[in-house]
Every structure is written in structure tokens, then in C-alpha cells.
Amino acid sequence: MRASLLSIALLLGSASPAFAAEEATTKTDLLSPHGGLMVWTLAIFILLFFILSRYAFGPITRAVEAREQALQDAIDQAKRDREEAARVLAEHRTQLEGARGEAQKIIAEGRAVGEKLRAEMIEETHKQQQDMLERARREISHERDIAIAQIREEAVDLAIAAAGKVIEKNLDDSANRKLVEGYLASANVRGN
Numbered sequence: 054m055r056a057s058l059l060s061i062a063l064l065l066g067s068a069s070p071a072f073a074a075e076e077a078t079t080k081t082d083l084l085s086p087h088g089g090l091m092v093w094t095l096a097i098f099i100l101l102f103f104i105l106s107r108y109a110f111g112p113i114t115r116a117v118e119a120r121e122q123a124l125q126d127a128i129d130q131a132k133r134d135r136e137e138a139a140r141v142l143a144e145h146r147t148q149l150e151g152a153r154g155e156a157q158k159i160i161a162e163g164r165a166v167g168e169k170l171r172a173e174m175i176e177e178t179h180k181q182q183q184d185m186l187e188r189a190r191r192e193i194s195h196e197r198d199i200a201i202a203q204i205r206e207e208a209v210d211l212a213i214a215a216a217g218k219v220i221e222k223n224l225d226d227s228a229n230r231k232l233v234e235g236y237l238a239s240a241n242v243r244g245n
Contacts (some may be wrong), residue, residue: 205237206236208231208233208237209233209234210239212233213226213229213230213233216229
């Protein structure tokens with residue numbers, strides 16, 4: 054297409070004998086206006102403008118518009134992607150805050166369970182301690198009663214032996230024992 058335009062311009066320029074004559078004078082005076090040259094320049098400009106507008110400006114304009122549309126689509130897609138990223142980021146932040154809250158809740162529950170378990174263990178320990186004290190008291194009371202019974206028995210034996218020496222006669226052991234036990238029981242009742 055470019056070659057055809059150039060050949061048309063050359064044909065138009067070489068076909069005119071007046072153009073050739075003017076060309077010789079033009080070389081000498083470049084700043085003076087020449088009417089023929091102006092007409093031919095204007096005609097070639099109009100012809101070239103028509104050809105370019107018909108065959109070149111349309112495709113160039115469509116290509117520029119297509120490029121502009123592609124750029125606008127890319128900008129719109131970038132905006133949508135940025136908004137989606139912001140939404141996803143906000144979602145993740147919300148989930149992260151929820152997870153932190155859940156972790157705090159689990160920690161608090163763990164502490165509460167630990168405190169409850171500690172309190173139960175302390176209470177169980179106190180209960181065991183009280184049971185041991187009560188059992189020890191019962192054992193001490195039982196051992197005291199046994200010791201008192203043994204002391205009474207020995208006191209009866211000593212009293213019988215002492216009375217036997219005083220009287221110099223040996224009384225019946227079982228009768229003496231009953232007599233002394235009766236005396237000690239009456240003395241114990243008066244003491245309490």
C-alpha cells in the first residue's frame with residue numbers, strides 16, 4: 054500500500070511539465086510561494102488523507118480502542134482482585150480473632166478446671182486427714198482403755214498381794230479380785 058502511494062505521488066509529480074519547470078526555479082528560491090506547487094501539495098494531501106482515513110486510521114483507531122479497552126479491563130480486574138483480597142484478608146483477620154478468643158476461652162476453662170481440681174484435692178486431703186485423726190483418736194482411746202484395764206488388773210494384783218501380807222493369810226484369789234475390782238470401780242465412779 055505504501056508503494057502504491059509513492060508511485061501515485063511520483064506519477065503526479067512527473068506528469069506535469071509545469072512542475073518540472075517550477076522545480077528548477079524552486080531550487081533557487083525556496084521561500085517564495087508558488088501557486089502550482091501549493092495546489093499539487095494540497096491535492097496530494099487530500100488524496101493521501103482520504104486513503105489513510107479509509108485504510109489506515111480506522112484500523113489504527115480500532116487497535117487503540119481495543120488496547121484502551123484491554124487496559125480498562127485490566128484495571129477493573131485489578132480493582133476486583135484488590136477488593137477480593139481485602140475481603141479475604143478481613144475474613145482471615147476475623148477468623149484469627151475468633152481463634153484467639155477461642156484459645157483464651159480454652160485457657161480460662163483449663164484454669165477453672167485446674168482450680169476446681171485443686172480445690173477437690175485439698176478437700177479430699179482434708180477429709181483423709183480428718184479420717185486419719187479420727188481413726189488415731191479411736192485407736193488411742195482403745196489403747197488407753199486397754200492400758201487402764203491392764204493397770205487395774207495389776208493394781209488389783211498388787212492390792213491383793215499387799216492385803217495378803219497385811220493379813221498374813223491368803224484369801225481366795227477370785228473372791229479377792231472381785232472385791233478389789235468393785236472397790237476400784239466405785240472409786241473410779243467417784244473420781245469421774
